[in-house]
Amino acid sequence: MIVEQKLRPRVAGVVLAYHPNATILRNIAALLDQVNVVYVVNNSAGEAATQVLAPLAFFRDVEVIDLEGNLGVGAGFNAGIRRALDADADYVWIFDQDSTVAPGMLGVLLSHVDDYGVHTGIIGPALRAAETGRVYPADSGVGAVRRHTLISSGSLFSRELLEEIGLHDEWMFIDYVDHDICLRARSAGYTNLKVLDTVLDHRFGDSTPARLLGRNVYLANYSPLRLYYQSRNRVVLLRRFGPRGWFGEDAWFTIKAWTKIILFETQRGLKTASALRGLWDGLRWRRTGE
Structure with missing residues (x-):
């Protein structure tokens, strides 16, 4: 056989x-x-x-x-x-x-x-x-x-x-x-x-350690440009696919990331402005060509 x-x-x-x-x-x-x-x-x-x-x-x-x-x-x-x-x-x-x-x-x-x-x-x-x-x-x-x-x-x-x-x-x-x-x-x-x-x-980003409430947290230290793309593309995905199944976990991750940005990272104003610009561009995105 x-x-x-x-x-x-x-x-x-x-x-x-x-x-x-x-x-x-x-x-x-x-x-x-x-x-x-x-x-x-x-x-x-x-x-x-x-x-x-x-x-x-x-x-x-x-x-x-x-x-x-x-x-x-x-x-x-x-x-x-x-x-x-x-x-x-x-x-x-x-x-x-x-x-x-x-x-x-x-x-x-x-x-x-x-x-x-x-x-x-x-x-x-x-x-x-x-x-x-x-x-x-x-x-x-x-x-x-x-x-x-x-x-x-x-x-x-x-x-x-x-x-x-x-x-x-x-x-x-x-x-x-x-x-x-x-x-x-x-x-x-x-x-x-x-x-x-x-x-x-x-490893996500730089993974630089910092202390928060007695424990180590790790900072990604992403550039303002990187935060622009994160903000823009998150909105685009919501518009393409809706929130079901992925957005809840992503939102929690984003809240934690921005808490660390605001408390510890440099260029906070520039990073916030870049993220808001990304949000606006995501809202203006059109499905042309898809």
């Missing part, structure tokens, strides 16, 4: 680099242990990033894609995804430069791709705060759970999904790009999964 053996899918990793330091090389080496090829998208202008990434020329199965400066998270990920799909990848696994993949993570994620049949959408790992070593409360547990949204870093996309719903919205530039593609997957009838049995170490 002939037993049909299921072939291992071809998986490409995509790592987005923006003014990286040398730790990105260790992260890429760890990723290479699990995927067939890694595409490193250099989203930085200037020689500094080029020099940091130069040793990758000696890495087998790594290709660096140089963009013309910072084109944004959406465009950066899309450049790597397009290259992966052109090279016949079955799955594309994307990462920020400040995330560290755990051993065996890919196998754990792939073990859940059939949980909902052809309707399994984007799959990602649980998250652990790199600065504290603690798993986020919402990411504790076992097995895989349904989620409306996942962060970009660590997210696994099938070719079939991307061919149906398209790639990231490059107009959004940075924040909520991940929310948008996840919510588009759900709108197309897919189920996004967070796999709690494997954990990604991830």
Whole structure:
């Protein structure tokens, strides 16, 4: 009797680099242990990033894609995804430069791709705060759970999904790009999964410590421009998809973030003005071309 053996899918990793330091090389080496090829998208202008990434020329199965400066998270990920799909990848696994993949993570994620049949959408790992070593409360547990949204870093996309719903919205530039593609997957009838049995170490922003009510809190210290995009794109998502399933958690996260901005961060006036300008531009956004 002939037993049909299921072939291992071809998986490409995509790592987005923006003014990286040398730790990105260790992260890429760890990723290479699990995927067939890694595409490193250099989203930085200037020689500094080029020099940091130069040793990758000696890495087998790594290709660096140089963009013309910072084109944004959406465009950066899309450049790597397009290259992966052109090279016949079955799955594309994307990462920020400040995330560290755990051993065996890919196998754990792939073990859940059939949980909902052809309707399994984007799959990602649980998250652990790199600065504290603690798993986020919402990411504790076992097995895989349904989620409306996942962060970009660590997210696994099938070719079939991307061919149906398209790639990231490059107009959004940075924040909520991940929310948008996840919510588009759900709108197309897919189920996004967070796999709690494997954990990604991830850092949000600068993660500078401060003391609040006797405990450590960590400041992202995002620029005024970054806060503009957060504010604008949050409103755009509300208008595209409504609040159901994702906005409650996001609102709580936003309240905590702005509490820390007001109490501890510099440029508070400029950051507030940028966020209000983003709010206004989000309210004025039109669906032209969608």
